[in-house]
Amino acid sequence: MGNVTITRFDTVAHVVSGTFDLIVREESGTETHQLTDGRFDLTLE
Incomplete structure (x- = not known):
């Protein structure tokens, strides 16, 4: 169970x-x- 929030x-x-x-x-x-307080930045191709 969890939450993912797209910020950009x-x-x-x-x-x-x-x-x-x-x-x-x-x-x-x-x-x-x-x-908790995880963060990600991904480059789209």
Whole structure:
């Protein structure tokens, strides 16, 4: 479960940026980890 927010979608510079908060579970177990204040910048091709 989590949230992803797109904060920039620039079709001229071909860039998408945003933030995220997620709760992930380990693939081989039941332990969970909370990822907060994540940020990403991706170049679109």
